[in-house]
Amino acid sequence: MSLDPPTYLASLQSNIRQRPIPWDGAVRAGTLTEEQYSKIRAVDKAKKPDQRKQIVQGDLDGYRLLFVGASGKPSVIESAGQHANVIQYILVLLSDLLDDVPSLARALFTNPDPYQHFLPLLRSSNNEDPIPLLTAHALASLMAAARDESRPTHQALPVILSYLAGLAKSTDAGLQDIAVQEYSSLLFGRLSRDQFWNQRSETVSPLVKILQTAAGIGNGGNSSSSLWSGNASTRSGGFEGSLGGGVGLQLLYHVLLVIWQMSFEAESIGDELDDEYDIIILYTQLLRLSPKEKTTRLILSTLYNLLEKNQKSLLPTAVLARLPSVLENLASRHLTDPDLLEDLEALKEMLDEYTKTKTTFDEYVAEVQSGHLRWSPPHRNAVFWAENARRILDFENGAIARKLAAIMQQPWDNDKQVLAIACNDVGCLVKEVPERRYQLEKVGLKRRVMELMQSEDENVRWESLRALGGWLKYSFDQ
Numbered sequence: 001m002s003l004d005p006p007t008y009l010a011s012l013q014s015n016i017r018q019r020p021i022p023w024d025g026a027v028r029a030g031t032l033t034e035e036q037y038s039k040i041r042a043v044d045k046a047k048k049p050d051q052r053k054q055i056v057q058g059d060l061d062g063y064r065l066l067f068v069g070a071s072g073k074p075s076v077i078e079s080a081g082q083h084a085n086v087i088q089y090i091l092v093l094l095s096d097l098l099d100d101v102p103s104l105a106r107a108l109f110t111n112p113d114p115y116q117h118f119l120p121l122l123r124s125s126n127n128e129d130p131i132p133l134l135t136a137h138a139l140a141s142l143m144a145a146a147r148d149e150s151r152p153t154h155q156a157l158p159v160i161l162s163y164l165a166g167l168a169k170s171t172d173a174g175l176q177d178i179a180v181q182e183y184s185s186l187l188f189g190r191l192s193r194d195q196f197w198n199q200r201s202e203t204v205s206p207l208v209k210i211l212q213t214a215a216g217i218g219n220g221g222n223s224s225s226s227l228w229s230g231n232a233s234t235r236s237g238g239f240e241g242s243l244g245g246g247v248g249l250q251l252l253y254h255v256l257l258v259i260w261q262m263s264f265e266a267e268s269i270g271d272e273l274d275d276e277y278d279i280i281i282l283y284t285q286l287l288r289l290s291p292k293e294k295t296t297r298l299i300l301s302t303l304y305n306l307l308e309k310n311q312k313s314l315l316p317t318a319v320l321a322r323l324p325s326v327l328e329n330l331a332s333r334h335l336t337d338p339d340l341l342e343d344l345e346a347l348k349e350m351l352d353e354y355t356k357t358k359t360t361f362d363e364y365v366a367e368v369q370s371g372h373l374r375w376s377p378p379h380r381n382a383v384f385w386a387e388n389a390r391r392i393l394d395f396e397n398g399a400i401a402r403k404l405a406a407i408m409q410q411p412w413d414n415d416k417q418v419l420a421i422a423c424n425d426v427g428c429l430v431k432e433v434p435e436r437r438y439q440l441e442k443v444g445l446k447r448r449v450m451e452l453m454q455s456e457d458e459n460v461r462w463e464s465l466r467a468l469g470g471w472l473k474y475s476f477d478q
Contacts (some may be wrong), residue, residue, distance in 0.1 A: 006174060026080075036076045040093065052101065060107040063104060063107070064104075075208045084129075087131055088130060098138070105141075106146050115156040118135055136160055144186060149190075157186070157192060158195060164183060176206075176251055177248075177250060208282070213283055249291070252295060253294060263301075263305035273306070274306070278372070283303050284321040296330070300340060307351075316366025319363065327344060328438055360378055364388070365395060375421060376419075379421055385429075389432030390436075392429065404425060406457075409448065410451075418460070419455065419457070419463075423467045424466070426445050
């Protein structure tokens with residue numbers, strides 16, 4: 001998918017193309033050879049793209065040697081050494097030629113390691129140095145054009161991703177957008193997507209923070225608790241130029257594009273993506289706010305990929321996130337994009353098929369297994385507990401009690417109501433099935449309830465007191 005280059009990068013490249021370089025002096029000083037200069041001059045900015053293409057295609061091996069060298073034949077990157085103006089020009093020229101002459105990329109890979117002399121250029125102690133940025137762009141263009149998955153690419157990819165991750169963590173939206181667009185060009189195959197996921201603390205996490213900011217979760221905090229608790233922004237449409245936290249629509253679109261590309265690995269990463277980033281509730285909120293069909297299309301397609309490949313684990317989460325009602329609201333809008341409409345209908349059918357067979361008990365189990373509790377109807381429904389408490393304790397040999405214990409062991413600093421809800425549920429289980437108190441004690445629930453009586457949160461203290469009161473009542477009754 002072709003994207004317009006980021007403004008800052010395009011401007012930088014344009015300035016370097018126009019910058020005069022004393023080539024004759026560079027040849028005399030031994031910065032580059034006469035042969036190298038001849039090849040550079042043959043395809044300089046004065047030449048039209050068609051002319052460039054014809055020249056390079058007619059001498060692919062010569063241009064391979066120019067850029068990546070060979071044994072006993074140093075590349076221009078090696079020859080130029082510390083001459084920054086020449087290095088910058090060569091990096092821009094390489095990117096231009098890779099765009100104009102796709103066959104050049106494959107030719108460069110006849111060298112055993114075409115990255116060897118480029119990777120060191122990614123390291124610079126000067127944040128204003130444009131060379132690492134130009135290098136990352138050239139190497140991303142090289143990988144994307146060649147669709148290469150060789151051993152050298154496997155080794156170079158982590159280094160390039162780490163550099164781009166630094167840009168993605170920047171507070172400069174322009175640098176963030178450069179990183180995200182380079183990511184997009186790199187995620188063409190399984191190898192690059194696997195490596196991107198393996199480095200997710202560097203690569204995925206900053207992108208999720210951008211999406212969280214757009215969804216109205218503080219300043220891109222590391223939790224989606226405000227979404228589950230209903231405290232995030234719920235406006236029905238985004239602003240024309242940006243969403244929550246000032247995230248521009250262009251940056252939002254490009255981040256969504258990268259996550260969509262990653263969603264083609266949904267079968268292997270879908271569960272972890274939701275476990276670690278609450279991606280289903282986050283995307284449901286983004287769907288509410290999405291101001292353009294092109295962003296809505298990417299959100300829907302990503303959701304479909306994730307849910308279709310992980311129906312057992314993620315469809316319950318989608319229902320808890322109220323995705324079905326959001327899809328109903330979306331269907332009432334005047335939408336025209338055929339791909340969007342197709343994904344919308346497919347998602348509705350998938351969720352309808354799932355929900356029509358599910359009971360309140362199934363919904364409760366799904367909520368506990370999601371790891372994030374909210375005040376959904378079952379928690380305060382006395383009839384629900386009377387009918388289902390024993391069934392809950394029996395479910396999968398006590399799995400729900402163990403999951404409640406795991407949930408309660410977390411501090412939930414950003415969403416204390418989760419602890420209050422868990423205490424409520426423990427109290428209901430004790431009330432309805434007092435003879436099974438030992439099962440709850442065995443997994444540590446009584447001890448944790450007693451600890452929470454010292455909580456700073458008033459609601460947590462109250463619910464823990466109620467739960468422990470039931471425990472003591474039945475203890476005294478025996």
